[in-house]
Amino acid sequence: MATTGRPRDARVDAAILDATRELLARDGYAGLTMDAVAVRAGIGKAAIYRRHASKQEMVFAAAIYGPELPVRPDTGSLAGDLTALVREIVGHLTSPAASAAVLGLLADLGPDSDLGARFRERFVSRELVDVESLLDRAVARGELPPPPSRPDASTVHALATGPVFALLYLQHTPPDGLPERLGPMVAAALTATRSPSDPPDASGG
Structure with missing residues (x-):
């Protein structure tokens, strides 16, 4: 703006x-x-x-993000990058301010409201750009196939954010160790359908 x-x-x-x-x-x-x-x-x-x-x-x-998102680190692996992403999400969602705000904030951001659309444009789109970069690095390493087979950023964002929210706010699970459990789990799910050694045009199987 x-x-x-x-x-x-x-x-x-x-x-x-x-x-x-x-x-x-x-x-x-x-x-x-x-x-x-x-x-x-x-x-x-x-x-x-x-x-x-x-x-x-x-x-x-x-309570959650400042005017600019932090630079996402390149850890050298998809599992490491996703663990860092989940650690960042957990850190944001467990601050005292976030704990007081998240549920009420989400209630105000209805999916069909102008406010919800503005919120997605202002904040979520920036997160998706960072996830795109994370996925592109995984493609360059050979951990994921290139587009169009590469997982889309929106799905990966949901796979990282949704479980954190559910565990913290619905199940009231302590956050200790959550990034180390969830990051590799999401990475395994993303790479389960194709071995990194498979050629991009492999078919069958």
Whole structure:
């Protein structure tokens, strides 16, 4: 999103996100308001709306992802890259702010709503770009076949994110060791239908 006028003050950015996290931990998602964040951060509410179009975008940026996603590491293997991805997801979803916000945030992001569409465009699309890079590295190593046989990024994103959410928020499973269990499991599922030694045009079997 393009910005106009004077450059944004990084101190204001940080104050908004810090205030949002503090209020989420204290009041929960339902009790959080833009007015309260503005007061806590010591700024005008207009400064928030210059950075975040809605409460939901502000909460997501504060509780789960900041304005930019972290650089995804190249670990040298598909299983390692997926383990790092799951570790990052677990870290984001187990912070105090995320624990207070995730369920309420998802309830506001209905699949057919304009807000849901904006959320997917603003945040999910960035995650899919990173997963595409992860999969391309696996193709280059010979761990996965090239497109069109290569798994699509949307499916892999769901395979990594869905189980984490289910285990943490539905089954209340402790997160310890989850990345090390789930990352190799997803990698094994993605590579189960083709041996890395098979030629790209292998048929049958």
